[in-house]
Amino acid sequence: MNPLRCPSPDRWLERALSDVDTLLLDHAHCEKKAASTMLALVFRTPEMELSGALSRMAREELTHFEMALRELRRRGLPYVKLTPSAYAGRLAAACRKRPEPDALLDAFVAGSLIEARSCERIGLLAGAIEDRHLRAFYQALHPAEERHHLLLLDAAARFGDPAPRLAQLAEIEAAIVTEGEDLVRMHA
Numbered sequence: 576m577n578p579l580r581c582p583s584p585d586r587w588l589e590r591a592l593s594d595v596d597t598l599l600l601d602h603a604h605c606e607k608k609a610a611s612t613m614l615a616l617v618f619r620t621p622e623m624e625l626s627g628a629l630s631r632m633a634r635e636e637l638t639h640f641e642m643a644l645r646e647l648r649r650r651g652l653p654y655v656k657l658t659p660s661a662y663a664g665r666l667a668a669a670c671r672k673r674p675e676p677d678a679l680l681d682a683f684v685a686g687s688l689i690e691a692r693s694c695e696r697i698g699l700l701a702g703a704i705e706d707r708h709l710r711a712f713y714q715a716l717h718p719a720e721e722r723h724h725l726l727l728l729d730a731a732a733r734f735g736d737p738a739p740r741l742a743q744l745a746e747i748e749a750a751i752v753t754e755g756e757d758l759v760r761m762h763a
């Protein structure tokens with residue numbers, strides 16, 4: 576099932592393809608952030624089985640980070656800081672911070688939406704990028720991101736009925752990507 580309320584605007588892909596070097600650098604930072612977010616969720620999760628699944632996911636995101644670093648190296652690009660897009664911060668601002676388990680449910684729902692958007696955009700890049708190495712990189716990531724968004728939605732359901740918050744947060748996510756940002760970023 577696809578939780579996204581709208582497809583990415585065409586201008587996102589056009590902008591991404593106009594500067595794949597910056598996109599790749601941002602992508603490396605996103606994979607690192609995804610690993611960190613999953614580890615933070617391990618600390619907040621009271622359940623053993625779910626903690627194990629999140630730990631595996633954190634390791635997988637670190638593997639993606641290392642794959643992105645390899646692509647940066649192959650292209651001779653420096654690994655430098657980059658201002659992130661406002662996307663994740665705006666979505667986090669819409670999540671409840673207390674009490675538990677509501678806050679945890681929101682964190683998993685928002686995480687699922689972010690993974691679903693990553694998955695959609697990685698699929699678009701895999702079908703459009705000319706460089707065969709980069710295309711293979713995005714093709715290799717796609718199935719994992721598909722699994723991730725389903726795992727997080729499944730996790731959310733352990734802490735309540737995710738449907739009402741999924742409906743609300745998916746609307747907010749769609750408004751953020753429809754508005755867009757004048758930046759080359761995975762989540763602009």
Ligand SMILES: [Fe+2]
Binds near residue numbers: 635636
């Ligand atoms: Fe990833």
Ligand SMILES: [Fe+2]
Binds near residue numbers: 609
């Ligand atoms: Fe992921």
